[in-house]
Amino acid sequence: MKHVKKECVAMLLAGGQGSRLYALTQEMAKPAVPFGGKYRIIDFPLSNCVNSGIDTVGVLTQYQPLVLNEYIGNGHPWGLDRVHGGVHVLPPYESIQGKSWYEGTANAIYQNISFIDRYNPDYIAVLSGDHIYKMNYAKMLDFHKKNNADATIAVLEVPWEEASRFGIMSADENNVIYEFAEKPAEPKSNLASMGVYIFSWPILKKHLIDNENDEGASKDFGKNIIPMMLNSGNKLVAYHFDGYWKDVGTIDSLWEANMDLLDPNVPLDLHDKSWRIYSRNPVMPPHYAGVHSKIENSMISEGCNIEGLVDFSVLFAGVVIEEGAIVRDSIIMPNTTIKKGAVVEYAIVGEDCVVGENAYIGARPETIQDKDTWGVAVIGHGITVSDNAQIEPKAMISKNV
Amino acid sequence: MANMAKVLGLIFANMHEQTVTDLTKIRAMASVPFGGRYRLVDFPLSNMVNSDIDNVGIVTKDNYLSLIDHIGAGDEWDLSRKTGGLHLLPPYGNSHGVYRGRLEALAHIKRFIQDSNAEYLILSDADVIANIDYRPIVDYHIETGADITVVYGKGNFTTEQTMTKTVLSINENNQVYDLLVRPEISGEHNVSLNMFVVGKDFMLNVVRDAESRNLYSFEVDLLQHKLSELKVMAYKFDKPFFQIDSMDTYFKSNMKLMDKTLRDQIFLADSPIYTKVRDDAPTTYGLDSNVKNSLIADGCIIEGEVENCVLFRGVKVEKGAKVKNCILMQDTVVGKKAEMNFVVTDKNVIISEYRSLAGTESYPVFVNKGATV
Numbered sequence: 001m002k003h004v005k006k007e008c009v010a011m012l013l014a015g016g017q018g019s020r021l022y023a024l025t026q027e028m029a030k031p032a033v034p035f036g037g038k039y040r041i042i043d044f045p046l047s048n049c050v051n052s053g054i055d056t057v058g059v060l061t062q063y064q065p066l067v068l069n070e071y072i073g074n075g076h077p078w079g080l081d082r083v084h085g086g087v088h089v090l091p092p093y094e095s096i097q098g099k100s101w102y103e104g105t106a107n108a109i110y111q112n113i114s115f116i117d118r119y120n121p122d123y124i125a126v127l128s129g130d131h132i133y134k135m136n137y138a139k140m141l142d143f144h145k146k147n148n149a150d151a152t153i154a155v156l157e158v159p160w161e162e163a164s165r166f167g168i169m170s171a172d173e174n175n176v177i178y179e180f181a182e183k184p185a186e187p188k189s190n191l192a193s194m195g196v197y198i199f200s201w202p203i204l205k206k207h208l209i210d211n212e213n214d215e216g217a218s219k220d221f222g223k224n225i226i227p228m229m230l231n232s233g234n235k236l237v238a239y240h241f242d243g244y245w246k247d248v249g250t251i252d253s254l255w256e257a258n259m260d261l262l263d264p265n266v267p268l269d270l271h272d273k274s275w276r277i278y279s280r281n282p283v284m285p286p287h288y289a290g291v292h293s294k295i296e297n298s299m300i301s302e303g304c305n306i307e308g309l310v311d312f313s314v315l316f317a318g319v320v321i322e323e324g325a326i327v328r329d330s331i332i333m334p335n336t337t338i339k340k341g342a343v344v345e346y347a348i349v350g351e352d353c354v355v356g357e358n359a360y361i362g363a364r365p366e367t368i369q370d371k372d373t374w375g376v377a378v379i380g381h382g383i384t385v386s387d388n389a390q391i392e393p394k395a396m397i398s399k400n401v
Numbered sequence: 402m403a404n405m406a407k408v409l410g411l412i413f414a415n416m417h418e419q420t421v422t423d424l425t426k427i428r429a430m431a432s433v434p435f436g437g438r439y440r441l442v443d444f445p446l447s448n449m450v451n452s453d454i455d456n457v458g459i460v461t462k463d464n465y466l467s468l469i470d471h472i473g474a475g476d477e478w479d480l481s482r483k484t485g486g487l488h489l490l491p492p493y494g495n496s497h498g499v500y501r502g503r504l505e506a507l508a509h510i511k512r513f514i515q516d517s518n519a520e521y522l523i524l525s526d527a528d529v530i531a532n533i534d535y536r537p538i539v540d541y542h543i544e545t546g547a548d549i550t551v552v553y554g555k556g557n558f559t560t561e562q563t564m565t566k567t568v569l570s571i572n573e574n575n576q577v578y579d580l581l582v583r584p585e586i587s588g589e590h591n592v593s594l595n596m597f598v599v600g601k602d603f604m605l606n607v608v609r610d611a612e613s614r615n616l617y618s619f620e621v622d623l624l625q626h627k628l629s630e631l632k633v634m635a636y637k638f639d640k641p642f643f644q645i646d647s648m649d650t651y652f653k654s655n656m657k658l659m660d661k662t663l664r665d666q667i668f669l670a671d672s673p674i675y676t677k678v679r680d681d682a683p684t685t686y687g688l689d690s691n692v693k694n695s696l697i698a699d700g701c702i703i704e705g706e707v708e709n710c711v712l713f714r715g716v717k718v719e720k721g722a723k724v725k726n727c728i729l730m731q732d733t734v735v736g737k738k739a740e741m742n743f744v745v746t747d748k749n750v751i752i753s754e755y756r757s758l759a760g761t762e763s764y765p766v767f768v769n770k771g772a773t774v
Contacts, residue, residue, distance in 0.1 A: 036682075036683070037682070037683030038682070038683050038699070076476060077678070077680075264687075270682030270683075271681075271682050271685070271700065271702065277680075277682070278680050279680070281678045281680070283673040283674070283675055284668070284673070285437065285438070285658075285664060285668040285696070286436070286438055286696045286697050286698040286711075287684070287696075287697055287698075288659070288664070288695070288696050288697075289692040289693065289694070289695050289707075290694060291693055291694045292693075293692065293693065294691075295686045295690065295692055296686055296687070296688060296689065296690055297686060297687065298685075298686045299682070299684065299685055299686075300683055300684050300686065300697070301683040301684075301699065302438070302698065302699050305661065310686075314683075315683075
């Protein structure tokens with residue numbers, strides 16, 4: 001079948017287990033984790049694609065894909081149910097060479113070369129499915145073309161002391177990258193890769209094939225492809241991004257990124273109509289703030305029923321906060337009920353949980369003597385916390401207590 | 402049970418507009434906003450979808466732009482189908498202009514009805530808010546061998562209310578033996594919910610006959626005048642419903658949604674009320690916000706005080722503003738320190754800073770779409 005040519009196809013890496021989110025990713029891949037009151041993490045890169053005019057997106061799944069598959073469906077919520085292009089979920093598959101899981105980020109793209117080639121694109125964008133940010137990839141593509149680059153890597157200036165956690169680029173005054181180091185102990189630059197790449201497709205394709213033939217390679221963009229391209233004299237340029245960007249791969253960063261939404265000084269405005277973040281919307285009535293409710297500094301989604309106190313918190317659709325319950329500095333995921341008199345502080349409570357009457361989850365940091373024992377408490381999905389139960393800060397609950 | 406694939410749903414988008422003229426100046430009855438995020442058409446349409454009816458026509462007369470915008474291709478109701486699905490039926494080019502009543506409207510869409518593979522039709526107006534399963538009603542219609550089944554509700558009504566309604570007298574077999582159209586009789590009555598089940602062939606014959614005699618009213622020319630010749634059965638709907646028959650009931654029906662037990666009988670998880678998705682962010686509550694007993698849709702930004710209100714999507718209540726007993730439709734902005742009591746604002750209204758605006762419970766102030774106060 002002949003396909004309509006697409007200038008740029010996006011490949012979204014969504015197979016990651018997100019093992020550092022523990023209880024929250026036992027049954028779903030990291031990109032499917034709920035975020036920001038009505039979204040899942042993957043809504044951000046997907047919406048960025050659509051808002052940037054990219055209408056052909058491959059979503060590479062591997063770990064626990066059920067929730068993600070169902071969520072993406074035919075792509076309608078993002079306007080990606082297209083006759084030509086649209087969103088395609090791409091799991092690993094069995095071929096004449098045998099069965100093979102995606103072994104690394106580069107291998108995942110390699111195994112889908114034929115998918116990309118159907119659209120005969122000039123460029124491909126390789127994106128991560130686990131970052132929270134709003135970015136216009138069309139501007140980045142213009143920059144890529146203007147610089148006649150073979151690869152363009154979006155970079156962010158990070159504080160020097162954090163630079164060793166990232167892939168670090170060294171670039172000259174024309175933004176041409178001359179050195180790349182993956183998580184260097186002694187960083188020579190503070191330009192961190194955001195995991196957002198644009199490649200000229202024929203060049204990337206050649207490197208993917210070469211990399212695949214290299215037995216010892218770990219088949220990863222950061223570890224293999226970028227260094228290979230640098231060594232073979234390709235032009236790699238750094239594209240500076242100065243907006244909000246956060247990797248939500250850990251409990252702390254996931255909690256912080258949600259809390260950032262409540263801070264008017266953080267430049268990530270979800271109410272901005274010119275760059276909407278699309279999601280699969282729950283079919284629920286408006287939320288109800290009751291006669292005894294007290295809600296401040298929070299984000300509340302549809303279908304919630306609130307009779308208690310909510311402060312500095314993010315509540316997803318269908319959450320019930322009963323009278324006398326207190327929720328502070330916490331994230332409560334869809335359809336969870338916090339019963340009468342329960343207190344939830346500095347916690348992430350998963351989907352479909354019930355927190356029993358007078359239970360106490362987490363604690364405020366100022367009440368803890370030994371700061372090392374303090375952290376955000378996490379309740380996994382579908383958990384029942386019995387009446388009067390106490391859940392310590394930093395606890396990670398994945399079965400009923 | 403009835404094969405619902407053989408049922409065609411028809412929604413009359415423009416009936417009863419004269420009862421809420423403030424709201425229908427610029428839109429069809431069916432697209433009157435309700436309950437924070439809905440349009441009236443969402444209720445009959447979702448009820449049909451939840452009753453496994455996947456072939457629905459929306460019959461319009463005029464003022465249907467906002468309805469087209471709301472319904473689109475019917476995706477949100479899962480009615481964007483290869484066969485059947487949702488059809489918007491505007492007045493027909495070479496027909497006799499704008500129709501005067503339900504019978505005449507049906508005459509305009511005879512072809513559409515004829516071509517459908519339905520055996521039964523459900524006719525519904527857009528004035529009733531309820532969660533209704535039509536399946537047992539179609540079963541009842543078939544079992545009783547009725548020509549027409551009228552869905553009714555029981556309630557206490559004022560003269561002003563009955564003057565907008567059809568009142569039924571029913572015998573012990575639930576057969577309608579008398580029927581009053583827009584009478585002036587207060588008290589407890591059985592009122593038509595303006596939902597009917599009819600056989601397709603029966604209806605087409607009636608419509609052809611009415612056309613040749615220049616008759617147009619379903620209630621007067623058919624139900625009332627032919628009552629003795631027909632078997633008209635009544636089906637009682639005994640769950641909560643609101644019937645919009647005036648600005649007063651419109652206001653009070655919105656306010657009644659604060660009652661959780663009522664809300665839980667209209668918005669059911671296994672038969673949800675669908676509506677157009679706007680992709681608004683969740684509502685943001687700011688520092689010092691104070692909200693009590695209110696129903697609030699997505700996309701609002703609340704920094705002031707809100708009590709006993711219904712806030713539609715994208716409403717802004719700025720710092721120090723006090724809003725009580727109000728219905729604020731989409732994207733209304735209440736400026737700093739403005740005060741409002743018993744006000745209904747249409748879409749995109751701006752209430753300037755420090756303004757004060759008050760109506761009374763019986764006469765809420767209405768502010769037109771796009772107005773700046």
